[in-house]
Amino acid sequence: MNRLLVLEMIRQHRPVSRAEVSKLSGMSATAIGRIVGDLIEGGLVRETDQYSSGVGRRATMLDIDIHSILSVGVEVDRNVAKIGLIDLDGNIVAQRRYELDRSSAQPEPIIGMIADAVGGLAGEQGLDMSKLIGVGVGMPGVMDPASGTAVFSAQMGWSNVTFAPMLAEKLGLPVVLDNDLKVKALGESGTAAISGDSKTALISIGSGVGSAIVIEGKIYRGANNIAGEIGHSTIDPNGKLCECGKRGCLQTYITDLAMLQEAGQIKPVASIAELVALMKSGETWADNIIDRACTYIAITINNVVCTYNPDTIVMAGSFIDIDPEILERVRGKLKEFIWEPFVGTFQLTRSRLGEQAIMIGAAKLALQQYLGNGLIQQ
Template sequence: MKKHDQDFIKRQNRLTVFEIIKNQHPISRASIAKRTGMSATTVSRIVGELAEQGYISESEQVSSGLGRKSTLLDIAASSVLSIGIELDTHQIGIGIVDMKGDVVFSEAYPRTADESPDHTIVRLESIIGDCLKRHEIDRSKVVGIGVGLPGIVNHKQGIVLFSVQLGWKNIPLAERLKVLTGFNVAVDNELKVKALAEHLRGAAIGSSRTALLGFGNGVGSSLILEGQIYRGDWNSAGEIGHTTMDPNGALCECGKAGCLQTYINISSLLGEAGKIRPIRTIDELFEARRAGEGWAVHLIGRALEYMAITVNNIVCMYNPDSIILSGELIDRFPGIYEEVEALCLTRFVWEPVRGSFHILRSRLNERGVIIGSGLLAQDWFFELD
């Protein structure tokens, strides 16, 4: 076997062992060997290397039956940190994430919808530097930056190919932010990193086929198959918000008519509400609904029906075992979850598949993209390390 092949296998074995410890800690060496098929000697060698680098720790011995004892391995959570960023139309969210996916701190900053890519990137550099300084974060522990944003992203090169919400096209975000900050940068679609976070740390732990739906400033989905993000050929899998519901319907901000998201997303709802009377925020719209104003009851009721239709379409296409409802509308108005679930089970989900999946709430809520982006940056670091 050629040396580079041997080196590749060693790197893959090391990454496999480390991922098992990260995701299934605490765990024994014997359990790792059994799960991977590696020899006890190989596992012990890899564990020794990871411990020497400070990435893992050993716990006290515990009984494993009949008087036998084994040392359990755990993650040294604070030995590696990453910066997770959520970049949205009206807000920049930032947090420091440790190896267990816990958020050390998080903050949010306003952003205007017409803010240019150049201005946003310069602001990101300033925000990152300020946060690290104020929270006294050791830069030597920070292994990279992860950014989650709406749109189609070339995740391998960190290029934002097209984002309707941000108004960006062909922006080399990873390259430009790395030049400014000195950190390696991973960039991906916001729902893909959020689904990854829910799979590893949230509502979908243990699921083998998870679909996450996001309802907010846009409408989208992401699918996790056996722990891996399903991307499609162009990393655009899941852009369900731009499926056509009515070719003669309202114009979408993408330029097409009758896209699914024109019936659900916040800007479309506010635009429709504005035909009746001035409504500035989604909170005002829901208040009008609570007050029993017929037009508001109809508008939000229709949006919830299209959310249930979206669930049905995803279930029929991908047959997931879990559907996670997330996004600003779900996070800010928790009652929506029960209403959509009821619509799914009574009216809109195809009867033969109704019992084949669970509808879940996002456990991570507004922190999901920050956690997922931070974990993505860590994954990149350990793949290269």
């Protein structure tokens, strides 16, 4: 974790001296010296020919070598596989995208696609494969990063698929597999989350409702990597029956499907975009459906704030992304639902990385593993 922190400091403040990094990080000069040595040997950091200005001994400045290594980020869901090469700045150097259908959304074909894409992308970029430090994969469902197994994914229709080891064998690269929302939160948590004492919670609303929290740059997993599954927290013991068999789960109120089903009582509506358009054209019933969803989103935010006490909440999902007005409506309702001691304790924002967040977050997780496992050298 310290390697990552030092790398992040250098990245943000480059060019920067060892002494400044020590001051910024609060770590001892000895520790910084050792870690910077590791990073230089690993080719991630280099000494520049610049020197610090000002009084005192001249110090060599450090810079980061953004393209010294690349990390592969992969997003897989029922409909799509996205594979990207991501640099140390979190930028996408190159990417491929495959549409999936029922026959291709199986472990073997997806692993083949990813392997082809990684080889193809590296070839196009004229990259030596040794520059790729590893692969991170974000997938919906219960994932076990320790064994790299997709334990259960309703969306993929998979259970106990040893996805990461299979892909690692095919590629000859380390692979880390995690839940899509968890890596998305890691992607969104940005640089502040690594260098500071930050707690970023992501709330996602779409086919389900979920959350994830990144604490000081690290995904909080809970005992079984299923922390944050708020979609099945109970909001009303006498509420609507959920697909999980319980009553009144949060996600019976605010998923896309729940809204479209309700709309269907008036007229068939095919998408959230259509529902929002109907609201904008003045249909009161569409406005009512959206308004109630916004109320439950505000409640969800309160409940997430009461448990995790984050400093940042990132809202993600098509309903939120479709129109900035939605989040503003939610914001307006927060007054009514946020408990007073929490007022002003958090920033509420929309996703910064949008559609790329899972891929970028997965690549970041692979980088964390690489640095944390001491793959540079011990």
